[in-house]
Amino acid sequence: MPRIRFTLPEVKQRPDAPPSTCPRCGGVTFHKHGQVEKAIKGLYISRVTVVRYRCVACGRTLRRYPEGVDRHIQSKRLRALSALSWALGLSHRSVSNLLTALGSALSRMSSWRDVQEAGVGAMRALSGGLRARVEVVGADEAVVKLKGEKAVVGFVMDAERGRLLGIDLLVERDRAGFTEWLSGYVDKFGVKAIVSDDLNTYKPVVEELGLEHQICLAHVRKNVRRRLNEIEGWDWHKARIWLLLSELPEGGGAELMSMERNVREDAELRRLVVELSDKWRSLRRHKSARGLPETNNCTERMIGRSKIRYKTVRGYKSIEGMMNGLRLRQWVWSGEDGLCVGELVNA
Numbered sequence: 001m002p003r004i005r006f007t008l009p010e011v012k013q014r015p016d017a018p019p020s021t022c023p024r025c026g027g028v029t030f031h032k033h034g035q036v037e038k039a040i041k042g043l044y045i046s047r048v049t050v051v052r053y054r055c056v057a058c059g060r061t062l063r064r065y066p067e068g069v070d071r072h073i074q075s076k077r078l079r080a081l082s083a084l085s086w087a088l089g090l091s092h093r094s095v096s097n098l099l100t101a102l103g104s105a106l107s108r109m110s111s112w113r114d115v116q117e118a119g120v121g122a123m124r125a126l127s128g129g130l131r132a133r134v135e136v137v138g139a140d141e142a143v144v145k146l147k148g149e150k151a152v153v154g155f156v157m158d159a160e161r162g163r164l165l166g167i168d169l170l171v172e173r174d175r176a177g178f179t180e181w182l183s184g185y186v187d188k189f190g191v192k193a194i195v196s197d198d199l200n201t202y203k204p205v206v207e208e209l210g211l212e213h214q215i216c217l218a219h220v221r222k223n224v225r226r227r228l229n230e231i232e233g234w235d236w237h238k239a240r241i242w243l244l245l246s247e248l249p250e251g252g253g254a255e256l257m258s259m260e261r262n263v264r265e266d267a268e269l270r271r272l273v274v275e276l277s278d279k280w281r282s283l284r285r286h287k288s289a290r291g292l293p294e295t296n297n298c299t300e301r302m303i304g305r306s307k308i309r310y311k312t313v314r315g316y317k318s319i320e321g322m323m324n325g326l327r328l329r330q331w332v333w334s335g336e337d338g339l340c341v342g343e344l345v346n347a
C-alpha cells in the first residue's frame with residue numbers, strides 16, 4: 001500500500017499584512033479601515049479577525065482574511081482535512097464523526113460539499129502542467145456505481161510521462177461511446193497512438209480515428225498463458241504459440257493463420273489461434289511506432305491504486321458529484337512527492 005504524505009493549510013488569527021495591490025487601480029498604499037470578528041468552523045480556532053483596508057489612491061475598501069480563512073464558514077484546513085479523509089477511504093458519515101470528535105462538528109452534507117470543492121481543485125491541479133501535445137496515451141476503464149447502476153469511467157494517461165490527462169464518464173461501453181470519448185483527446189492533444197488492455201471495443205475505434213494501437217502485452221500474455229494451461233495436449237502447438245507471443249516476429253500472424261487449419265479439432269485452441277492472428281499487428285505495434293510502450297502498466301499503476309478504493313464507495317448520487325470524487329481520489333493517490341492539500345481549497 002502506497003504511503004500518502006501531505007500537508008494541510010495553516011490557519012492564522014489575523015491577516016499578516018495589507019493587500020499588495022488594489023484590484024481596481026493598482027495602487028499599493030492602504031490605510032486600515034476597521035476590523036470585524038468572524039466566527040469560523042476550524043480545528044481549535046473558532047474566531048478570527050478580518051481587517052478592512054482602504055486604497056489611498058482610489059478609496060476602494062478591501063477585506064483581508066487571515067491565512068487559511070476565506071468567505072467560507074469552514075477554515076481551509078478543515079475543508080482540506082475532511083476532503084482528504086474521505087479520499088483516503090472514510091465515508092461522509094465517518095468524516096463527520098471524526099471531525100466532531102476533534103471538536104469541530106461537521107455534518108455529512110458539509111463533508112460532501114468539501115469533497116466537491118476539492119474535486120474541482122483536484123482537476124485543476126491534475127490538468128496543470130500537462131503538455132499541449134501528447135502523441136502516445138494509455139487508456140483504461142473502471143466500473144463504478146452511480147445511483148445503484150453500473151457506470152463506466154474512462155481514464156486517459158500521458159503514456160510517456162505517466163500523468164493523467166482526464167477522467168470521463170462513458171455513457172456507453174460500445175464503439176460509439178469509445179469513439180466519442182477518445183476523439184476528444186485526439187482533437188485536444190493530437191494523439192497518434194494508444195495502448196489499451198486487451199479489449200475488443202478499442203479495435204474499431206482506433207481504426208476509425210486513425211490511431212496506432214498497441215494492446216497491453218502483459219495482459220495478453222497473462223490471458224494466453226491461462227488459456228493454454230487449460231487446454232489438454234497439443235504440446236508442440238502450445239509451445240509454438242508461446243514462442244511466437246514471446247518473440248513477436250513480423251510473420252507471426254500469418255503463421256498463426258495457417259496453424260488454424262491444424263488445430264480445428266480443439267475448438268478452444270482454434271479460437272485462441274484465430275484471435276491472436278487477428279490482433280497480431282496490435283501486439284507488435286510498439287516495435288515500429290516510436291514512444292509506444294508494450295504494456296499499459298503506466299495507466300494501471302496510476303488508476304490501480306485508486307480503483308480499489310472506488311469499490312469501497314457505496315455509490316455516487318450524481319454524475320458531477322461522482323466525477324469530483326473520482327478526481328479527488330485520483331489526485332490523492334497519484335501524488336508522489338507529497339500532497340499540498342491546501343492547493344485544492346485555494347480557488
Ligand SMILES: [Zn+2]
Pocket residue numbers: 022023024025026027055056057058059060
Ligand atoms: Zn485603488
